Amino acid sequence: MKIATWNINGVKARIDTVLEWLRETSPDVACLQEIKSVDENFPRQPFEDLGYNVETHGQKGFNGVALLSKQPLEDVQRRLPGDDADEQARFIDAAVSTERGAIRFGCLYLPNGNPLGTEKYPYKLAWMERLIVHAETRLREEGAYMLLGDYNVIPEPIDAKNPQNWGDDALFQPESRQRFRALEYLGFTEAVRSCTEAEETYTFWDYQAGAWQKNNGIRIDHILLSPQATDLLSGCGIDKHVRGWEKPSDHVPVWVQLAA
DNA sequence: ATGCCTTGTCGCACAAGA
Numbered sequence: 010m011k012i013a014t015w016n017i018n019g020v021k022a023r024i025d026t027v028l029e030w031l032r033e034t035s036p037d038v039a040c041l042q043e044i045k046s047v048d049e050n051f052p053r054q055p056f057e058d059l060g061y062n063v064e065t066h067g068q069k070g071f072n073g074v075a076l077l078s079k080q081p082l083e084d085v086q087r088r089l090p091g092d093d094a095d096e097q098a099r100f101i102d103a104a105v106s107t108e109r110g111a112i113r114f115g116c117l118y119l120p121n122g123n124p125l126g127t128e129k130y131p132y133k134l135a136w137m138e139r140l141i142v143h144a145e146t147r148l149r150e151e152g153a154y155m156l157l158g159d160y161n162v163i164p165e166p167i168d169a170k171n172p173q174n175w176g177d178d179a180l181f182q183p184e185s186r187q188r189f190r191a192l193e194y195l196g197f198t199e200a201v202r203s204c205t206e207a208e209e210t211y212t213f214w215d216y217q218a219g220a221w222q223k224n225n226g227i228r229i230d231h232i233l234l235s236p237q238a239t240d241l242l243s244g245c246g247i248d249k250h251v252r253g254w255e256k257p258s259d260h261v262p263v264w265v266q267l268a269a
Numbered sequence: 270a271t272g273c274c275t276t277g278t279c280g281c282a283c284a285a286g287a
Contacts, residue, residue, distance in 0.1 A: 018286085019276050043286085045277065070277055071285070121287060161287075180287065215287065216274035229287080259275080259287080 010107060010267045011035070012114065013248075014157035014230060016042040016213075016260035020075070023258055024052055030251055031059055036264060037079050038105065040116035040157045044073035051075065068098040074116045074158070080105040089117070090146075091139035099136070109269040110153065112238065115143070117158035122179030130179050133161070137188035144195055144233075153238040153269070156197070159260065160231045162189040164199075167208055168228035180229060197233035200265045204245040213260050214252055221252055230263045241267040 013036040017023040020041070031039065039061075044051060046067045053063045060079055066087040067073035076082055082103040089100040099120070104113040117140065122133030140156075147154045163181045166172035175181035193199055201210065211226025220226065234242060244266040251261045 022276060043276095121285080123285090123287065175287095178287070213287075217287095218273050220274095227287080256275095 010037045010112075010269045011264055012038040012040075012155065012157065012232075012267065013262045013264035014040040014042070014116070014159075014232060015262040016118070016159040016230060016258060018043050018045075018258040018260065020044040020046050020051060022256070024055065026251075026254060026256060026258070028055055028059065029254075030248065030262060031056075031061075031077075034248065034262070034264070038114060039077040040114060041075040041077065042073075042116070042118035042159045044075050045071060046073055064101060064103060066098045066101040068096070072118055073098045074101045074118050076101055076103055076114065076116055078103075078105050080107070089136065089139050090143055092135070107269045109241065112153040112155070112267070112269060113147065115147070115154070115156045117156060117160070119158065119160045119162070121161045122182075122185065125177065125179055125182070130182075133179060134184055134188060137185070137192070141188065141192050141195065144192055144197070148196055148235055151237065152235070153241060154235040155238050155265075156233040157263075158231070159229060160189060161229055162186060162231075163227050163229055164189055164231075168210070170209065170211070170223075170225045170227070175227070180227070193233060196236055198236075198239040198242070200232040200234055200242060200245045201228070201247065201263060203242070210247065212247060212263055216259050230260055232263060232265050234265070238267065241269050243268050
């Protein structure tokens with residue numbers, strides 16, 4: 010079973026690219042971020058034509074997440090618990106049934122937090138605290154659970170081509186990295202780093218200043234696996250070549266293979 | 270120091286991204 014996550018930077022602008030990638034890699038589950046669409050305008054039909062069930066949690070203009078699954082999506086939960094006043098569409102959580110039992114997925118688009126000194130940064134940190142609480146709840150269920158998405162956190166210096174350039178950026182602040190570690194150390198396995206210790210393993214290249222051509226990337230899209238999901242882990246990868254396609258997203262897909 | 274690109278918005282420039 011292959012499960013992928015990808016920040017597509019707008020479903021309307023990226024629809025052909027996403028469909029091409031789905032035809033090429035055929036993931037069983039795909040978590041999409043930054044759909045930038047309200048639910049009623051999401052182009053469900055072309056995904057359903059490829060055999061996917063579709064659940065979205067969108068908003069106008071910005072943010073928005075979606076789950077695609079070849080198996081039916083069950084017990085769909087929208088919004089990250091913990092703040093009823095939070096109107097930003099950044100989280101959707103659902104389960105699928107497999108021969109090895111149920112597997113649950115949380116698809117997240119964690120706030121960017123820039124620029125520092127504005128309300129955006131404390132919002133990011135508070136959102137991470139809520140994510141930790143939600144993850145604790147899920148872990149207590151002791152099932153196969155995974156948190157996938159755009160975390161907007163560079164965990165370690167090795168996860169950036171030029172870590173010295175990110176010192177004043179919310180993605181690389183000690184507080185952001187501390188909360189990412191606190192989440193991970195609840196008992197999750199960070200899939201990609203468990204599969205490879207290779208340098209220059211990136212998931213994002215800025216559109217500007219020739220970042221892709223210089224391989225000036227960062228690793229900010231992550232997959233965290235509960236112990237029960239980690240037991241099923243058989244491989245992982247990053248579809249880096251997609252960044253070189255026409256009209257690319259600035260992020261590329263990250264995926265895991267599970268023995269389920 | 271700033272913008273560099275890209276997307277979406279009831280565009281006619283701007284916000285937001287990272």
